[in-house]
Amino acid sequence: MVLAKKYRLYKKDDFRRMYHKSSRRVSWKYGVVMYRKNNAPQSCFAFVVSVKVSKKSAVRNLLKRRTSEWIRKNLGRIRAGYDMAFVFSKNAAEAKPAIFFQDLEAFFQSIRMIL
Numbered sequence: 001m002v003l004a005k006k007y008r009l010y011k012k013d014d015f016r017r018m019y020h021k022s023s024r025r026v027s028w029k030y031g032v033v034m035y036r037k038n039n040a041p042q043s044c045f046a047f048v049v050s051v052k053v054s055k056k057s058a059v060r061n062l063l064k065r066r067t068s069e070w071i072r073k074n075l076g077r078i079r080a081g082y083d084m085a086f087v088f089s090k091n092a093a094e095a096k097p098a099i100f101f102q103d104l105e106a107f108f109q110s111i112r113m114i115l
Contacts, residue, residue: 003068007075009046009083018046018085028107030092030100035084035111043078045071046085054093063088066097070104079113 023036047067049060067086108114
């Protein structure tokens with residue numbers, strides 16, 4: 001299933017705010033995550049996978065689907081009221097799904113976004 005539209009960042013202004021205004025940037029094993037408070041009842045997410053990661057769109061889309069699916073399944077546990085943008089690096093494309101999900105869980109715990 002797909003992450004519902006109310007949980008996604010998709011407007012140009014949303015991305016501009018993430019890149020330019022008081023957002024925190026945290027590096028992790030598979031790229032960079034930017035997040036900031038949004039004063040909304042739910043958290044919103046965006047996934048950025050550059051052509052530099054993989055020239056194959058299937059691989060780029062797979063990364064987005066994996067991450068959004070994990071987030072969709074764990075929405076009840078993720079702290080509400082934040083905008084988050086995931087910018088993936090090359091090694092994310094090579095990660096096995098089980099290890100990727102474990103690292104994603106550990107990352108959310110490290111930035112204290114899991115309740």
